[in-house]
Amino acid sequence: MNSEAITYSLKPSDKNSDRYFEDISAFTGEILLSLEEQLSPVVTDYMNFLSQFGLEEVRTREEYLFELLSFGMFWKIYGKAACAIRRAPFLTLSKMADVRKRKPAVKPFVDIARGILFTLFLFPKNTVYNNAPDLKDVDRLCLFLESTGEFREQSFRFIRWRAFLETVPDSYWENGRDSVFKAVDSFIEKSRTSIGEYTANVESFLESSGKKYHWREDRFQCGRTREEYHLNMVGAEIMNRAFRKGYLGTGKRVLLLPGCMRRNIKDCKGLKVREGLQCMDCDSGCGINALRKKGLKENFDVFIIPHSSDLSLWAPKPGMPKRGVVAVACIPSLVEGGWELKRYDVCAQCVLLDFSGCEKHWHKNGLPTRLNIKELNRILN
Ligand code: SF4
Structure with a gap:
């Protein structure tokens, strides 16, 4: 890795990042194929649901495949914290995220308060991973993501998926979530091999600098795991294709x-x-x-x-x-x-x-x- 790579670099050993854009294009194609194999029926049902109830103008399949993959990934990373929290000013945090966006003048003050509230409420000490979230757990995750201010858009999309899950039998979600988590595990493994060279410093950065971000509002932004970097790299490529x-x-x-x-x-x-x-x-x-x-x-x-x-x-x-x-x-x-x-x-x-x-x-x-x-x-x- 070159010296510019604090966490990631798109040119780890090359003069420029040309090779990265070829790699991410090929890897995204591969991932979309495997997501289609693993999650196709759920995505089709969801698209039909959206269209039937006119909830949004139906977008591309790739975007919904990516939303499901993101949901599984976020559950793995943040689900245990979201479910361990018993009491937190979610609404206040969420409003603060809104205010800092719309009123740049007060952002520095809001950010100090947000940093303190994050560490006090959103990082519980005792957490146990649960690989079988029910719909109430999905609600908790959405609330948690929205209150961080960093994942509001993801939360908005998961809330819509949550509405769909309300309309299907319990067994549908029980089978569906297994497929989602399998897809996430496979993504994690494949991404390390295919695009891992671009994110080789993320783990050492988190280990050496993690404590520096305690009490800071950018704790979530700078604390992303290596898997989240890979998810965002693929997500950016999918969005560029979908919105082109x-x-x-x-x-x-x-x-x-x-x-x-x-x-x-x-x-x-x-x-x-x-x-x-x-x-x-x-x-x-x-x-x-x-x-x-x-x-x-x-x-x-x-x-x-x-x-x-x-x-x-x-x-x-x-x-x-x-x-x-x-x-x-x-x-x-x-x-x-x-x-x-x-x-x-x-x-x-x-x-x-x-x-x-x-x-x-x-x-x-x-x-x-x-x-x-x-x-x-x-x-x-
Ligand atoms: S005005 Fe700012 S952005 Fe423009 S050249 Fe000067 S430093 Fe760069």
Whole structure:
């Protein structure tokens, strides 16, 4: 692994991350085939349920396969904590997550309180894994995920699955959950072999830095397991495929970049606008400035947006043509952001940062992050 890899790197021993994008495409194809074999009947029944009750415009099978895989994974990782919690201010935490999104000015204060409440209530000492969750356990998991603020979109989707499970006999879910957990085990094993080289530092990072994040609001974001990294890598690829057609149908394009791509954050002269920050060309060697210039030439807008900002801003406006949004982020934030944009009917695509490095969450002095230009060009066009 190169020295940029705090937890992951898309170019562990290569000059660039080209090989990663070939690997993830092949691996996603393989996983989708095996999920289809294992979970096909449940997904078909669920899609019929959604269509029959008009609960949402039915999306692609791949998205529902991925939702089921995510549910199984989250149960394995967070289910035991969710069920061990007997008392927690879930509603308050969930409201706080909402407030910090909509009111950036109060975010620092809300985050301090959230960090304390997380550690006091969401990390119980005694937990026992239960591989046979009933529907009440599913409810507990949804409540837990929503209150973290990091998994709200997943929670919204699992609540819909929960409504479907209410309509089927108990034996249906008992058999179904076994298939889901088998699919998760197989995913964990295969992903370590196929894409594990890109996440080789996650476990040592968690071991050496885990305590540093106690009492912090980014405890969930920075505490993701290696399996969650793999899940998000595949999820980003599935979303790009599923949302591609809609994106290609848009006229104007917007590129949303994370602030950690700036070379010198402290001296950044970026202009605050409603959408985030707009680059003012103060540093010719800044990674964001290079993309701003590319945008001027190729006719797309560029904005810097903070982590967990309110993405409803990008929702289509009545009477205005739909904008195609390309969002760049590090692995832990990708799927949540993609699902949120989808909920707002935004035609989005994503590009992973080659590695994470922002000062706020990952690195003592901050490491300017980068992306693969070849992949960005492929996604943009
Ligand atoms: S070049 Fe743009 S993004 Fe980079 S530091 Fe200057 S204003 Fe900020």
